[in-house]
Structures are given as C-alpha cells and as structure tokens.
Amino acid sequence: MTTSLNAGPPSAANPTAPERAPAKRRHGKQRGHSVAYAMVAPAALLLVMFLIIPVLLAFGLSFTNARLISPNPPRFVGLDNFIRAFVGDPTFIRSLINTFLFAVVVVPVQAGLGLVMAVLVNQKLRGTTFFRIVFFIPVVTSIVVVSILWRFMYQPDGIINSFIDTITFGSWEGIAWLSNPSTALPAIIVLSIWQAVGFHMIIWLSGLQTIPEELYEAARMDGAGPWQQFKNVTWPGLRPTMVFILVTITIAALGLFVQIDVMTQGGPRDSTTTLVFHAVRRGYREQQTGYGAAISLIFFVLVLAIALIQRFLTRDKD
Structure with missing residues (x-):
C-alpha cells in the first residue's frame, strides 16, 4: 500500500x-x-x-582559343568564336540548315507514323504481338550496325536500287544515294525514321492503353464512328503522350550524329553535316577545342529554346 x-x-x-x-x-x-x-x-x-x-x-x-594539343596556353577571346560561327564559317550555317531540315521532316513524320502503327497494333486481333516485336526490333539494334547495313543498301548496286530496277522492269538507272548532294540527306532521313519509329510506337501504345474503354463504349452508344471516336476520345486522351513524344523526337533529331559519322562524314559537299557533327569535327578532329565548345553551347541554347517553345505551345490551356 x-x-x-x-x-x-x-x-x-x-x-x-x-x-x-x-x-x-x-x-x-x-x-x-x-x-x-x-x-x-x-x-x-x-x-x-x-x-x-x-x-x-x-x-x-567557348570563350577561349584553346586547342586540343598546343604548346601555347589558352587565351580569352571573348565572343570571337560565336562571331566566327555565324559570320566566318559557311559550314556552320549549312550544318544549321541541315539540322533544321532534318528535324522539320523527321518530327511530324516519325510521330504520325508511330501513332498509326500504335493504333493498328492496339487492335484486339491475333498476331498483334508479333507485329509489335517486328516493329520494335530496329530500336534495339545498334544504330552503328543499322547505319553500316543501310550504307551498303544505298550503294549503286545495293538492294534498294536492285528492288527499284525490278519493279520498273529494268528501266531504273542506279543512283549513288549517299554520293549525291540532293539525295544524301533524304536517304539518312528515311533511315532515321525507320530505325526509331518503333520506339515511339511503343510510347503511343502505352498512352492508348491508359484510355478507359468505357469512353469508347459511350461514344459508340452516341453513334460516333471510328473517326469521331479518335477525334473526341483518343486524341484528347493522348495529349500528355503527344507532348512527351514531340519533345523527345525533336531533341533526338537535333542531335543527329551517328548516322552522319558512319555513312557520309558530312558529305558530299557538306550536304549532310549537322551541328553536332560539325562541333565534333572542329573540336576533336581539327583540335579547335574552343571553337567546338562554342558550337556546342550554341546547340545547347538552340535545343533548350525549341523545347521550351514546344512546351509552351502544347501546354494545357486551362
């Protein structure tokens, strides 16, 4: 107690x-x-x-005259490298134009083709898994290997000219696709679209599969046809996926390098040179490190500006 x-x-x-x-x-x-x-x-x-x-x-x-191997120490040159790029280097201007041309063609075509393929393989039919695998195989194949194979295919006696000659009953005269300034860049565009479209097909497919089936049932009950269903149900549901795909394709297109390095080395007559290839060529192969760094900085600002503009134009208006 x-x-x-x-x-x-x-x-x-x-x-x-x-x-x-x-x-x-x-x-x-x-x-x-x-x-x-x-x-x-x-x-x-x-x-x-x-x-x-x-x-x-x-x-x-980028603000110096540094060289990769030089007995002289780097010296500050201010904006000379940037002025040289836009005023004294015609190859830079040509690479800038080629980069924009490549992106302008590849971005809409690759995105649209990937969407069409995704809609097709999203159907509940037998064999769609097989086609998904077939379309995705080029993505997992090394781009270096793909570029080497397509370089052989583009030769005057390659499979592409042989195929065209066959379907035209021998009236086709073979073209050296990669040696002609008017066909070299389009040839690389076709290769790039073919190689990467399967990746964006998978992304579109994942977006399609997040759209509830109930929305399609409601649309069919209201009498909507396939086009009305796509316009009023599918496309609005794919808006976030569309923004992601546009940004990723644009960045990849602006950074084109491997195909050029393996297939054409920027030729013929700079018809296929791009900003990244030009920066690498100036900075490492010609050992102009400061100038190559300046081109890389211009490329960084360009990609950032385009990505921000795309994000602004595709933002949610509400």
Whole structure:
C-alpha cells in the first residue's frame, strides 16, 4: 500500500519519459536521411563528374582559343568564336540548315507514323504481338550496325536500287544515294525514321492503353464512328503522350550524329553535316577545342529554346 502511494504518476517518477519518443523519432529521421544521402551519392557524383563539370568546362572553353594539343596556353577571346560561327564559317550555317531540315521532316513524320502503327497494333486481333516485336526490333539494334547495313543498301548496286530496277522492269538507272548532294540527306532521313519509329510506337501504345474503354463504349452508344471516336476520345486522351513524344523526337533529331559519322562524314559537299557533327569535327578532329565548345553551347541554347517553345505551345490551356 505504501509503495503504491509513493510511486505517484509515471511522469512524476520519470520526468524524461515523454521526451524519449520525440528524440527517438528525430534520431530515426536523421538516420533515414543519412541512408538516403548515401544511396544518392554515387549517382550524384557521376552526374557532377560527367555532366555538370563538362558543361561548365565547355562554357569556359567557348570563350577561349584553346586547342586540343598546343604548346601555347589558352587565351580569352571573348565572343570571337560565336562571331566566327555565324559570320566566318559557311559550314556552320549549312550544318544549321541541315539540322533544321532534318528535324522539320523527321518530327511530324516519325510521330504520325508511330501513332498509326500504335493504333493498328492496339487492335484486339491475333498476331498483334508479333507485329509489335517486328516493329520494335530496329530500336534495339545498334544504330552503328543499322547505319553500316543501310550504307551498303544505298550503294549503286545495293538492294534498294536492285528492288527499284525490278519493279520498273529494268528501266531504273542506279543512283549513288549517299554520293549525291540532293539525295544524301533524304536517304539518312528515311533511315532515321525507320530505325526509331518503333520506339515511339511503343510510347503511343502505352498512352492508348491508359484510355478507359468505357469512353469508347459511350461514344459508340452516341453513334460516333471510328473517326469521331479518335477525334473526341483518343486524341484528347493522348495529349500528355503527344507532348512527351514531340519533345523527345525533336531533341533526338537535333542531335543527329551517328548516322552522319558512319555513312557520309558530312558529305558530299557538306550536304549532310549537322551541328553536332560539325562541333565534333572542329573540336576533336581539327583540335579547335574552343571553337567546338562554342558550337556546342550554341546547340545547347538552340535545343533548350525549341523545347521550351514546344512546351509552351502544347501546354494545357486551362
């Protein structure tokens, strides 16, 4: 009896008891933060080493006359490299035009063709899985291997000229597709669309499969035909997917490099040179590091501006 009376309430006997729980929670939260930082650290370190630092170095080098191998130290030249690009380098202007032409053709054609293919393989029919795999095979194939194969196909005695000669009953005269300035860039455009359209077909397909089937049933009950269903149900439901696809295709099109490097080396007569290829050629092969960095910075600003404009034009109006 005496013991129970002297014990008193738990808080009076042990005044630090209520404070232990918040302290434990704080300690657990700090430990969780430490674990999270430790898990993020490797990726953050790689990001800083291979993205942030190179971008900062390229920004600094673009205002110098640095060369890849030179006994003379780099010298600050201000905006001379940028003035040279737009005034004193006709190859840069040609590469800028070629890059825009490539993007203007590839972006709508690749996006539209991918959408058509996605609608076709989204049908509940037998064999659609097979066609999905067939359309996606070029995507998982190395672009270098694809470019080498298509380079052989574009030769005067290649399979493309042989096929055209067959269907025209021998009246076709073979064309050296990659050696003709008027056909070299269109030939690379066809290759690029064929190689990457399967990837965007899969993205369109994933967007199609997020649209509820009930919406189509309601549209059919209202008497809507296939075109009305696509216009009023499918296309509005694909708006977020459309924004993503336009941005990704545009960035990939503006960054065209591998096909040019493998197939044409920018020729003939600079008819296929692009901004990225021109920057690599000037910066590494001709060892004009400062000028190559300036072209890369121009390319970065160009891609950023186009992506922001696309995002503004495709934003939700509400």
